[in-house]
Amino acid sequence: MMQNELACDAGCKWRRLQQAMREIDAGGCLLSADVNLYYVTGRIYNGYFYLPAEGDPWFFVKRPVGLSGEHVVYIRKPEQMKEIFADRGLSMPDKLLLEADELCYNEYERLKAIFNPLCTANATTLIRTHRMIKTPWEIEQFRISARMHALTYAAIPACYRPGMTDLDFQYEIEHLMRRNGSIGIFRTFGSNMDIFQGSILTGDNAGAPSPFDFALGGAGAGVFAPLGANGTLLEDGMAVMVDMAGNYTAYITDMTRTFSIGKLPELACRAHQVSRLIQEETERIARPGISCAELYRLALAIVSQEKLEPYFMGTKQQAKFVGHGIGIQINELPVLTPRSKDILQPNMVFALEPKFVIPGVGAVGIENSFLVTETGIEKVTQAEEDIINLTS
Amino acid sequence: MMQNELACDAGCKWRRLQQAMREIDAGGCLLSADVNLYYVTGRIYNGYFYLPAEGDPWFFVKRPVGLSGEHVVYIRKPEQMKEIFADRGLSMPDKLLLEADELCYNEYERLKAIFNPLCTANATTLIRTHRMIKTPWEIEQFRISARMHALTYAAIPACYRPGMTDLDFQYEIEHLMRRNGSIGIFRTFGSNMDIFQGSILTGDNAGAPSPFDFALGGAGAGVFAPLGANGTLLEDGMAVMVDMAGNYTAYITDMTRTFSIGKLPELACRAHQVSRLIQEETERIARPGISCAELYRLALAIVSQEKLEPYFMGTKQQAKFVGHGIGIQINELPVLTPRSKDILQPNMVFALEPKFVIPGVGAVGIENSFLVTETGIEKVTQAEEDIINLTS
Numbered sequence: 108m109m110q111n112e113l114a115c116d117a118g119c120k121w122r123r124l125q126q127a128m129r130e131i132d133a134g135g136c137l138l139s140a141d142v143n144l145y146y147v148t149g150r151i152y153n154g155y156f157y158l159p160a161e162g163d164p165w166f167f168v169k170r171p172v173g174l175s176g177e178h179v180v181y182i183r184k185p186e187q188m189k190e191i192f193a194d195r196g197l198s199m200p201d202k203l204l205l206e207a208d209e210l211c212y213n214e215y216e217r218l219k220a221i222f223n224p225l226c227t228a229n230a231t232t233l234i235r236t237h238r239m240i241k242t243p244w245e246i247e248q249f250r251i252s253a254r255m256h257a258l259t260y261a262a263i264p265a266c267y268r269p270g271m272t273d274l275d276f277q278y279e280i281e282h283l284m285r286r287n288g289s290i291g292i293f294r295t296f297g298s299n300m301d302i303f304q305g306s307i308l309t310g311d312n313a314g315a316p317s318p319f320d321f322a323l324g325g326a327g328a329g330v331f332a333p334l335g336a337n338g339t340l341l342e343d344g345m346a347v348m349v350d351m352a353g354n355y356t357a358y359i360t361d362m363t364r365t366f367s368i369g370k371l372p373e374l375a376c377r378a379h380q381v382s383r384l385i386q387e388e389t390e391r392i393a394r395p396g397i398s399c400a401e402l403y404r405l406a407l408a409i410v411s412q413e414k415l416e417p418y419f420m421g422t423k424q425q426a427k428f429v430g431h432g433i434g435i436q437i438n439e440l441p442v443l444t445p446r447s448k449d450i451l452q453p454n455m456v457f458a459l460e461p462k463f464v465i466p467g468v469g470a471v472g473i474e475n476s477f478l479v480t481e482t483g484i485e486k487v488t489q490a491e492e493d494i495i496n497l498t499s
Numbered sequence: 500m501m502q503n504e505l506a507c508d509a510g511c512k513w514r515r516l517q518q519a520m521r522e523i524d525a526g527g528c529l530l531s532a533d534v535n536l537y538y539v540t541g542r543i544y545n546g547y548f549y550l551p552a553e554g555d556p557w558f559f560v561k562r563p564v565g566l567s568g569e570h571v572v573y574i575r576k577p578e579q580m581k582e583i584f585a586d587r588g589l590s591m592p593d594k595l596l597l598e599a600d601e602l603c604y605n606e607y608e609r610l611k612a613i614f615n616p617l618c619t620a621n622a623t624t625l626i627r628t629h630r631m632i633k634t635p636w637e638i639e640q641f642r643i644s645a646r647m648h649a650l651t652y653a654a655i656p657a658c659y660r661p662g663m664t665d666l667d668f669q670y671e672i673e674h675l676m677r678r679n680g681s682i683g684i685f686r687t688f689g690s691n692m693d694i695f696q697g698s699i700l701t702g703d704n705a706g707a708p709s710p711f712d713f714a715l716g717g718a719g720a721g722v723f724a725p726l727g728a729n730g731t732l733l734e735d736g737m738a739v740m741v742d743m744a745g746n747y748t749a750y751i752t753d754m755t756r757t758f759s760i761g762k763l764p765e766l767a768c769r770a771h772q773v774s775r776l777i778q779e780e781t782e783r784i785a786r787p788g789i790s791c792a793e794l795y796r797l798a799l800a801i802v803s804q805e806k807l808e809p810y811f812m813g814t815k816q817q818a819k820f821v822g823h824g825i826g827i828q829i830n831e832l833p834v835l836t837p838r839s840k841d842i843l844q845p846n847m848v849f850a851l852e853p854k855f856v857i858p859g860v861g862a863v864g865i866e867n868s869f870l871v872t873e874t875g876i877e878k879v880t881q882a883e884e885d886i887i888n889l890t891s
Contacts, residue, residue: 141691150722153691153710171708171716171725172816207604211690212597213621215604229605275678282674286667290724291695298603299533299545303683316563318545324563330542331749331827332682333563357723424564435723 116244120147121164124237128160134200135159136230137218140209142294142435143234145357155185159200167191189221199223204230208297235296239432239440241454246478248358249433249456253476253487256353256360259287260490263349263366267497273336273347274328277307280351293352293359296436305351306335313348313470316424320438322460323348323421323470343369346469347497348462352437353476353488361433361458362488363474366495375471378463379494381413382472385429385461386492393477393484399447403429406461407445418463430459433476455479456487508636512539513556516629520552526592527551528622529610532601534686534827535626537749547577551592559583581613591615596622600689627688631824631832633846638870640750641825641848645868645879648745648752651679652882655741655758659889665728665739666720669699672743685744686751688828697743698727705740705862708816712830714852715740715813715862735761738861739889740854744829745868745880753825753850754880755866758887767863770855771886773805774864777821777853778884785869785876791839795821798853799837810855822851825868847871848879 124147128136138144138156145151147158154168166179167188180191192199203224205215208231219227241249259280266279281304285291293302300319308325317324317334326337341347345368353360365379385406393402406429410419420426430443433456441449441457460474473492477484516539520528530536530548537543539550546560558571559580572583584591595616597607600623611619633641651672658671673696677683685694692711700717709716709726718729733739737760745752757771777798785794798821802811812818822835825848833841833849852866865884869876 139690141693145723151691151693151710151725153712170710170712170816173708205604208606209690210604212599212602212604212607214600214690278674278677281677281683282670285670285673288720290720291673292693292724294693298531298601298606299543301533301543301684301686316565318543318562320545320562328680328682329749331537332684333543357721424562 116242117147117149119242120237121158124158124233125160127233127237128158128204131202131228133160133202133204133228134198134224135222136204136233137222138206138230138234140206143206143209145435146234146238154182155188157188159197165197185218186221201225203227204233206230206234208232235440238434239455240452241434241456245358245434246454246456248356249360249476249478249487252353252355252358252360253362253489255287255289255355256362256488257490259284259351260349260362260364263364264495264497267341267366269498271341272338273307273309273312273341274338276341276347277336280307280349284351288355289352290354290357293354294436296438300438301332302334303332305349307351308335308348309341309345309469310339311467312337312339313346314422314464314466316421320426322426322428322462323464324424341368344371344468346371346375346465346471346494348470348472350474357435359433359435359437360476360488361437361460361474362476362490363460363462363472364490364492364495365471365473366497369496369498371471371494372465372468375465375468376494377413378415378418378465379471379473381409381415382461382463383492385409386459386473386475389459390484390486393451393479394482395451395453395479397451399430399441399443399449399451400445402459403443403445403447410461415463418465420462422464422466429461430457432457451479451484453479453481508634509539509541511634512629513550516550516625517552519625519629520550520596523594523620525552525594525596525620526590526616528596528625529614530598530622530626532598535598535601537827538626538630546574547580549580551589557589577610578613593617595619596625598622598626600624627832630826631847632844633826633848637750637826638846638848640748641752641868641870641879644745644747644750644752645754645881647679647681647747648754648880649882651676651743652741652754652756655756656887656889659733659758661890663733665699665701665704665731665733668733668739669728672699672741676743680747681744682746682749685746686828688830692830693724694726695724697741699742700727700740701733701737701861702731703859704729704731705738706814706856706858708813712818714818714820714854715856716816733760736763736860738763738767738857738863738886740862740864742866749827751825751827751829752868752880753829753852753866754868754882755852755854755864756882756884756887757863757865758889761888761890763863763886764857764860767857767860768886769805770807770810770857771863771865773801773807774853774855775884777801778851778865778867781851782876782878785843785871786874787843787845787871789843791822791833791835791841791843792837794851795835795837795839802853807855810857812854814856814858821853822849824849843871843876845871845873
């Protein structure tokens, strides 16, 4: 069933999940969201993964045909799981975990009716908490993505031609990403997070509010895609923020760099340096045991001292976070918000993105992806951090 | 709140929905899925659209900032809707429609607790049934997408270079699509339908089963993206099926064309002509009142007569449909399946895609998008339908 290189990795994940299930007296956990199946089996299929609190997991597969292995059972519809459990002498759990934040209501109710447990609880919470701490194999995937992400960003200046709009520029970067092996698909958690391959922000469009919960907005190409580049002509004195996905493996690195058309005004340059300063100070204090709320407060204190609050994380609409966990989806745990309860732990991977919107100029600042080590944090996305002039 | 050009269009939709709601004694309908909000308001926002069975709708907005208009109310969390209803003298419905196939379980339960209706029913069913019949404005959007789709396909031969893999070829077509105004985002209904900008299938990869419910499969670039092109080198005697999205407006046209590297074997050429024959025969009988199941049976009868069943809609894994409705999402109603209860009605728009997988060669056949008129069907995706040799 599994990719060979993942077999051990998956086994470790199952044991950790089972221990957590026993702690909350859950007898079983049923997963079917693509990202969760990939996490626990190393592949995406149409079907279900059932993990009992004790013993080996079961793989109930609708599609594709041709999978085989121990405990792989083909089904046409989920109701068949009931008879399969009976035939194999498997007991139905009294407390069943279902993906309450990922399954649609009807699917949840259907699965609940099949298993008919005494109670259900949220598998999404359990698995997102576990996905937060990465395994060695997952960390290696991030390193591969980070290398390709940096390689792509190094070639961004060659994508620029005078007279381009932000969209023209984005199309060239997207093309470069794909030729460098980007998988294209950009996975997000939650509804209403419509993003394509990433975001480019320049000029006044950088401050345009979007419906989505990303760090910054942008009007987008139209009302049907209200995020990012909107066709603004790249002109002298503009900052061009590039925040394109690092999805070169299933594990997405997040990295933002600021480019410019000519020289930027002093305020923009200063704000960019403050973003770098926030990163430096974060690198100085971040380590296992530090709270994510404290990292947010650190960033805000620096911003406040520099009197840059009106520009921080937007103008008209300001995001109330300065970073977020990354993984198979771009918005995993932990969250770096004022009220976050998350505490840094070894093998978490998160993106730090202190950004500023400067009216009439664009967005400035940097974003990098960090691995939490035993003693601190390690930057995995290594690339020039100064503002890069596209016209020089 | 609404785009001007949509104001009338939206009003018509609201009245149709309200009439349907009254027929099932529903007092109100609450929508929040991006595609449904776009359908009823002409924009995507983070929040809710509430339509009572009688009277004007309400727009509850969380993000973006800056929307205004009659009945536009900003909220931080959905619980505030309760007090707003009380303040404005709006009655809570006894029967509330919620998006049971789109909202996650927890969100559905949260909204239900706020409105506390005597019963809920499925808003997804209601709105998908209405979205099935397109308005004049929506049909015009399809026509724009179709024009750009055809223009892009006409330039596909120029994307080919000898020595390319299917992925290399796809990257060039994706780039072309974007420069021609593709919005990038490719919306699908349901979970586990991970697709990027479309699919290219060639050689033996055309028969590789995928987890997803698209017409054909393909192994994809990796286990984390198991659909479509897989890096197969394009070589003499191969068919190259191009099925890339027509998302040049919010309304997606669906169109497939078959290209070749040199000359294809007789079986492949014959199967391609049978696909065209199925289209011709469908055009001859399809009109309002004809059942979608009958169109499926027609296709299957031709396939059977030509003894091409082993290749129809796949080999190892065969899709059990020959077409599907299109709209804001690629898989709308109606469905052209053996057991479909859908009957063609004027202003439905659907894609017909009789395809064949020829082992060792690739996939052949065509797909077009059709508008159901008062008297028949009209092909909206006009482009060369013969196999186009990329090397000549």
